[in-house]
Amino acid sequence: MRSVIILGSSGSIGTQALDVIRANPRRFDVVGLAVGSNRALLEAQAAEFGVEHTAVGIEEAAQLVRDVDADVVLNGITGSVGLGPTLAALERGTTLALANKESLIVGGDLVTRLAKPGQIVPVDSEHSAIAQALRSGTDDEVRRLVLTASGGPFRGRRRDELTAVTPAEALAHPTWDMGLVVTTNSATLVNKGLEVIEAHLLFDVDYDRIDVVVHPQSIVHSMVEFVDGSTIAQASPPDMRLPISLGLDWPNRVAAVGAPIDWTRAQEWTFEPLDGEAFPAVALAKQVGRAGGEYPAVFNAANEEAVTAFHAGRIGFLDIVDTVRDVVEHHEASDARLTVESLAEAERAARRAAEARIAGIARA
The missing domain is CATH 3.30.360 (Dihydrodipicolinate Reductase; domain 2)
Structure with missing residues (x-):
């Protein structure tokens, strides 16, 4: 039986992970749960799964990882705030089932230097697919x-x-x-x-x-x-429970977590x-990735600010990526070695720069 800590247990990844565990009670044991703010759901989940160790908030989630023994930590937190818990899991030596892509992207070398070979198991469906396919060669x-x-x-x-x-x-x-x-x-x-x-x-x-x-x-x-x-x-x-189940018990497969393709039915894949030109974000991300250092953190933080502004009606849809590009191109990166603190400062600078550009668009 594998012991599991679930970070972000109130979110989409966390609740689906609990669906997998609920269906396989002899295979997984939940020993820790953490949420951002939803105490009511956390208490209900803890009661159902008999979990004694819980946390509310990011810093508390990271401390939970440090304090509780587990075979696997599933990081299902949204956003770069998940970096602290990611680092805590890697420092602890625990297998990290990573759905919180932002912590890897923002952390970059901080994360990869700390991770032992095979310690990070991807939960994003695309990266889980690649991990599975890579076993062929x-x-x-x-x-x-x-x-x-x-x-x-x-x-x-x-x-x-x-x-x-x-x-x-x-x-x-x-x-x-x-x-x-x-x-x-x-x-x-x-x-x-x-x-x-x-x-x-x-x-x-x-x-x-x-x-x-x-x-x-x-x-x-x-x-x-x-x-x-x-x-x-x-x-x-498309069912996230499949990559989640692989993340929880990699490289072993968990039976019946999702329905297979119906090969008796005619279908078309294109x-x-x-x-x-219409969607320049991928090319921009490659540019940012090649630059490395704090640039991915700047990219991610500027995007979060722009998305918030878009949903508040302050900017248009195309302004999202245009804002990110502008912030990235004008950011002056430090030559110092990356630290959690330097990344946090880079993110703050990116958010200020994004907000300044957004305010200019809103006034125009």
Whole structure:
């Protein structure tokens, strides 16, 4: 039986993880739960699963990880605030099932230097798919990684057709049910840009060997192309419980966590090139990833501010990525070694810069 701490247990990833554990009570034992603020749900979850160790808040979640013995920590927190708990899990030597991509992207070398080989198990469906496909060959046999993107609610639209997009339209994702920020990031494809950086950090593959292809059915979750011309793809109906279950018990598979593809039914899977003019976030993310250092933190923080402003009606949809680009291009990075404190200061500077640009747009 594997003992598990779930951070962000009130969110989408956390509640689905508890669904997996609820269905497999002899395989998993929940020993810790943490939420951002939802005490009522936390208490109900703790009562159901018999959990004695709970926490409310980010610092408390990190301390919970330090204090409680566990085989696996599932970090399902949203945003770069998850960096502290990520570092705490790695320092503890615990397997980290990582759904909080922002902590890896923002932390960069801080995280990768601390992680032991195999200690981080990706929970994002795309990176879980790549991890599964990579088992088909050796590192030197990999030609490239191909991340799939649904294309979001605006797939096929030209850039000039995105000017009047509303927040409600941006939240109408055709496949996944996610929170406000992640859903909006999927509409701008910022989320896919973040996933490109995540793939580079997780699998140590150069950015020029990481591609994105649009696959609106969201059945093929990502692919690995090998040097002999073969491509290994992981395919399943869109259900996050599958990659979550792998994160909890990697590399073992948990039976019946999701329905398989119905091969008796006719179906069509399509793949389209990414329109980089309408959706420039992926190219910008590669630029940021290559720059490294604190730039991914700046990218992420500026985006969070811009997404908030968009939903408040202060800027338009296209202004989100334009704001991020402007902040990144004008940021003056420090030459000092990365620390948690220096990253936090870079994020604060990025948020101030983003807010200044947003205020200028709102006045115009």
